[in-house]
Amino acid sequence: MRPISRRALAWRIVVALVGIGLLLNGSLRMSDDVWPFGPLSQYAFSPAKDATIVITRVEARLADGRRIDLPLNVESVGIGRAEVEARIPQILADPSLLEAVVQGWTVRHPTEPAVQQAWLVQDETRLAGGRPGPKRVVELAGWQVPG
Amino acid sequence: MTAAGTASASASGTAGGAAQAIAGWFAPVVPQSRVAVLRTICYLFVVIDMHLIVRDPIPLSAHPELYQPLFVERLFRLPPPSVPLATTLYVVLLAGCAIAAANRLPRVAGFTVAAAFSWWTAIGMSYGKVDHDHLPLVVALWVLPTVGVIEGRWRSTQSSAQAGWALKCIQIGVIFTYFLSALTKIRSGGWSLTSWPDSSILMWAIVRRPHFLGQLLMSHPDLLHAMQWMSFTAELTSFVVLWFRGRLLLAAAVFWLGFHVFTTALLFITFAPTALCWLAFAPLERLGPWLRGVIAGWRQRAGRRATGHPVAVLGDQPVDGSG
Numbered sequence: 001m002r003p004i005s006r007r008a009l010a011w012r013i014v015v016a017l018v019g020i021g022l023l024l025n026g027s028l029r030m031s032d033d034v035w036p037f038g039p040l041s042q043y044a045f046s047p048a049k050d051a052t053i054v055i056t057r058v059e060a061r062l063a064d065g066r067r068i069d070l071p072l073n074v075e076s077v078g079i080g081r082a083e084v085e086a087r088i089p090q091i092l093a094d095p096s097l098l099e100a101v102v103q104g105w106t107v108r109h110p111t112e113p114a115v116q117q118a119w120l121v122q123d124e125t126r127l128a129g130g131r132p133g134p135k136r137v138v139e140l141a142g143w144q145v146p147g
Numbered sequence: 148m149t150a151a152g153t154a155s156a157s158a159s160g161t162a163g164g165a166a167q168a169i170a171g172w173f174a175p176v177v178p179q180s181r182v183a184v185l186r187t188i189c190y191l192f193v194v195i196d197m198h199l200i201v202r203d204p205i206p207l208s209a210h211p212e213l214y215q216p217l218f219v220e221r222l223f224r225l226p227p228p229s230v231p232l233a234t235t236l237y238v239v240l241l242a243g244c245a246i247a248a249a250n251r252l253p254r255v256a257g258f259t260v261a262a263a264f265s266w267w268t269a270i271g272m273s274y275g276k277v278d279h280d281h282l283p284l285v286v287a288l289w290v291l292p293t294v295g296v297i298e299g300r301w302r303s304t305q306s307s308a309q310a311g312w313a314l315k316c317i318q319i320g321v322i323f324t325y326f327l328s329a330l331t332k333i334r335s336g337g338w339s340l341t342s343w344p345d346s347s348i349l350m351w352a353i354v355r356r357p358h359f360l361g362q363l364l365m366s367h368p369d370l371l372h373a374m375q376w377m378s379f380t381a382e383l384t385s386f387v388v389l390w391f392r393g394r395l396l397l398a399a400a401v402f403w404l405g406f407h408v409f410t411t412a413l414l415f416i417t418f419a420p421t422a423l424c425w426l427a428f429a430p431l432e433r434l435g436p437w438l439r440g441v442i443a444g445w446r447q448r449a450g451r452r453a454t455g456h457p458v459a460v461l462g463d464q465p466v467d468g469s470g
Contacts, residue, residue, distance in 0.1 A: 001176060002307035012293075012312045013173045019286075020319065027327040028334060032277040034218045035269065040279040040328035046336045046346035053354045078206035079213075079274070086275020087213055100210045125354050130347050130368040132354060 049130040054122040056085045058101045063113035070105045070118070078104035084120075088140070091120055095143040102145060118143050174312035180303040182294045182310040183250050184431040185317075186257070187301075189287050190248035192423050193264055197240060200419060201281070204270040208233040213274050220269055228270045236270075239263045247292075250300040257292025264288055279328065280417075283320030283424035290316045301435040317427035322385050324421050325403070329382035344375040352414050360412045378406065400425050 026037035047053070058070045058077075072081035079101060084091070091097045098118045106115060120141040126133045207213070208228035216227070226232065240263050247256035265288070268281055290313040297303045297310075336342025349371040353361035364371060381402070388399045407422045 002179070002305050002309065004174070004308045009170050009174055009308065012309075013170060016173050016312070016316055016319070019316070020323075023282075023323055023327060024330075027330045032217075032272075035272055035277050036219075036265075036282055036285050038277065039331040039334070040282075040324060041277075041331050041335065042279050042328070043348055043352055044328060044331040044335050044343070045348070046332075046342045047348055047351045049347050051347055051351060053351050055355055074203045074206055078203070078209065080203065080276065082276030083207070083213065083274040097212060100213060104206065104209075127347055127350060130350060130372075132350070132365060 047127070049127055051127050053125045053127065053132075055125075056081060056088065057121050057123065058084065058098065059119045059121055060102065060105070060115045061117040063116055066113075070101055070115075072101070076105060076108060077101050078108065088120070092141055095120070095141040098141070098143040099145075102143075114145070116145055118145065170308075173315055174308040175315065176306045176308050177311040177314060178303070178432040179294065179297045179305050179307050179310045180299070180301055180432040180435060181430070182291060182313055183297045183300045183303055184434050185287070185314070185426055186250055186253070186291050187248045188423070188426060188431075189284065189291065190244040190260060192284070192420070193244050193260065193288070194241065196284070196420060197237065197267065200417075201268050201271040201278075204228065204267050205230060205233045205237065207274050208270060210274070215273055215275070217269055217273055217277075219265075220273060225266065225269075228273070233267075233270060236263050236267050240267060250297060253294070253296055254292045257288070261285075261288040261292065279324065281420050282324050283317055283427075284420035286320035287317045287424055287427070314427045317424050318389060321421060321424045321427065322388050324418075325382040325385040329379060329385070332379060332382075344379040345372065346375070347371075349375055349413075356414045356416075358413065358415050361414060364413070381406070396428060400428060 022037040026034050027039045030038055032038045032041060056072070058072060059067055060070050061067045070077055072079060072084055074080060084101065087097065098120060102115045102118050106112075119139050122138045122140060123135060124138055125135045208230055211227055211229070214227055216225070219225075240260060243256050243260040243263060246252055247260050265285055268285065272278065294307070294309045294313050298305065332343035333340060336346075347368070350365065350368060353365055353371075385403075388396065388403075391399050404422055404425060407418050411417050
């Protein structure tokens with residue numbers, strides 16, 4: 001058996017206890033900002049039985065007139081849906097932030113016609129008694145790609 | 148000895164016993180080869196993780212206008228991500244993982260990977276979305292190097308409390324991923340035990356991430372509620388697993404790995420890093436001898452086929468017609 005000094009054992013126990021303390025503190029008091037010691041908040045909220053569920057998307061009108069969905073994932077535009085959702089207030093204040101999505105899509109789809117306009121939209125599904133009810137599409141912001 | 152002296156000796160004996168029990172729990176003596184094997188698996192997994200899970204730091208770092216640094220990035224005054232920076236981290240991680248997976252330079256390579264992967268993951272989570280499946284893996288990367296050089300690596304015959312402490316920390320990281328998520332659910336529901344399991348959270352998740360099994364269950368909201376109660380109860384009581392041993396521990400591991408398979412089928416949320424870190428509970432020291440036995444068996448059979456002369460192997464069945 002490999003020996004271990006009292007000091008080496010002591011610091012290990014202190015580190016473990018401090019780590020546990022930070023994790024408990026993060027979950028009980030803090031926000032995601034203190035990752036990796038933040039609360040484990042994924043799916044940790046409680047939507048009501050009549051909640052409205054939204055799926056955020058970005059649509060674009062191409063130079064050939066088609067209006068298409070720019071799939072929000074790393075392969076298609078370089079940014080995930082969650083990242084765009086987290087920046088909705090900023091995009092509403094400054095729709096030109098949609099440029100990040102348009103640029104990401106353009107670089108990854110060089111053979112497609114240029115994007116002329118982009119919109120931030122949400123598919124809304126309203127629950128009724130805990131079951132999916134009617135759906136509708138809401139346009140939140142639009143941005144004209146400069147000439 | 149007086150009565151007072153006896154009581155005092157007994158009290159200090161009890162205190163010493165308690166300290167020893169705490170030390171024995173946090174740092175049990177376990178085979179070091181367990182850590183050597185887990186190092187190889189974890190560092191190879193980091194490479195997979197960088198390509199399949201936290202795979203967006205390089206494309207994300209091309210958008211400084213969307214970057215919002217986390218507390219840890221502000222605390223250490225880390226420079227804002229850029230494509231050259233993220234690419235450098237990528238290269239450092241590939242090289243560091245290759246060295247550390249071979250159990251070479253365990254401290255230097257290990258701590259380099261720990262720091263680089265923590266930064267890499269922090270970048271991936273600085274654009275609005277913070278995931279919670281990496282807690283045990285990040286813990287593993289920081290504690291595995293502390294065991295230092297393991298002589299004989301996978302073949303080590305030595306045991307140590309250093310190895311036991313590292314594995315215990317990873318085990319705590321795994322279990323706390325469940326237990327803390329239950330605490331967060333209680334907190335977010337206004338400190339209510341029933342708010343989350345009674346909510347429409349699974350329906351919400353399925354609507355947003357529609358997959359085959361989820362769509363099948365959408366017409367059964369009562370079943371989804373029952374599943375919420377089951378997972379919440381399991382998460383809230385998960386910490387008892389830290390005291391399980393033997394078959395009870397195996398049953399708990401099978402339950403939680405089954406839980407991950409189910410959430411993957413239902414929502415396509417894998418929690419792969421957490422699932423992988425369940426290996427910190429496993430007797431991984433048996434993997435080396437088992438693999439060596441399998442390889443020796445292959446070689447023996449291959450040699451027998453090449454020469455055409457069957458070689459008798461104790462307990463083995465003949466594999467060619469002439470045997």
